[in-house]
Amino acid sequence: MTANEPQLNIHRQVVDQLGKMIVGGSLVPGDLLSSEEQLAEQLAVSRSALREAMKVLGAKGLIESRQKTGARVRERRFWHQLDAKVLEWRFATMPTKAFVAELIEMREIIEPAAAAAAAKKRDRDQLEAIGTAYQAMADASDRDAWAKADVEFHSAVLNAANNELMSSLFNVVATALHSFFQLSARAAVDFKYSLPQHFNVYDAIRKRSALQARAAMQRLVDDSRRHLRQSGGAAA
């Protein structure tokens, strides 16, 4: 499968080299790469070829270029993310309902599994982060604060599952769902209805009960779907 490529295109080689530097850790998120001119000279390629490689790395989410500043290594969570643009395109071209249904289905699969994994693998700090988010939800006095804490809670759970692949996948799915219909922009009254259920998730993860955590998250997710159904269609 890889034996039939005698010599890779230069820009691909450059993608590989820079990619290794970035993913491998000799550059860390936030670091600035040398200028295109310097990099081109170091790697002994033309600026054109180098730029093509940089654009590819940008598309992969590894770096971000800005005029005058240069190219910067992006945060890890952007790295192997599904392409939001492609999701958008699909949204524009695919029957809306079917696509949103895919997203919802994925979310319903990932979250309970993540809760179960979190119950097994979470460490003290990760549990605390979930607890903090839960407290923020409990203290929320308006919908915005609630929504923010809610996002925080769920990503804390994902984080506690200690599986970056899962986290980044969830991140994309959740973001897409979020942008399609404003998840929490419904019922102004009783926005805290799911607080007890969130507590169950937290408590199960605290007790390291994978089964309970999965079940609690499952209920949460089921409720959420019911609400999504009610709020109906999506916004472009």
Next chain:
Amino acid sequence: MTANEPQLNIHRQVVDQLGKMIVGGSLVPGDLLSSEEQLAEQLAVSRSALREAMKVLGAKGLIESRQKTGARVRERRFWHQLDAKVLEWRFATMPTKAFVAELIEMREIIEPAAAAAAAKKRDRDQLEAIGTAYQAMADASDRDAWAKADVEFHSAVLNAANNELMSSLFNVVATALHSFFQLSARAAVDFKYSLPQHFNVYDAIRKRSALQARAAMQRLVDDSRRHLRQSGGAAA
């Protein structure tokens, strides 16, 4: 979130435009794009900018360029795939065990869920495809034939789940696992041990029993993990 971008870089605009043409369906997989020179003229941009856009589309998996032939629209299944390269890089840089564990965990989450979804949503043809793959497994006289049919079986199940997002995710995870340790390169004897379990999956999907399908696939996946554990480490 999108309001602070007064004018997009040209190459990004081109990515958008061509992307829409491809994803939107005015071009279908297999179609040949016009030459770079022509496209550049049509879109009124320089060939440099166009090429950067083309490389990005290539990196996203939408097209594939070859000298003399031109750029061709790739099959859908490549479109919103996670980047296998990044997985490779991570594999090279991350403690092997932890990363493979992530992959295995993802697989164990996706497959049972997919089996359940397939039981609910499969159509006649999709069931037949699973059945055919099962038959091929039953008829397999050597390990290679078995391995091939096995892959076929699992992707048929994923396909029957009717969730492209899920399929493509699984595809990447399975491919990565496959390349890390040769899944079926172990025990030469009794390579068909899991045939009855595969039948259970097929049968549950046939009967449209989501619960049974999930459980059967879960057992399959558990067995598989046990075998992976036995066969130990990974190959670079």
Next chain:
DNA sequence: CAAATCTATTTGTCCTACAAATAGAAAAGC
């Protein structure tokens, strides 16, 4: 009819020259 050769087309690479943006320094204004 088959094999070798040629040719025209297309992508790959390199180069030069500016344009556009902007971080940071310098100058101006209060």
Next chain:
DNA sequence: GCTTTTCTATTTGTAGGACAAATAGATTTG
């Protein structure tokens, strides 16, 4: 002294030209 404005140097963005490398398809040769 402090803020605001202006300038400047650096970096990416875009354009366009030139040629190299690959190769599908036509042409020639055996």
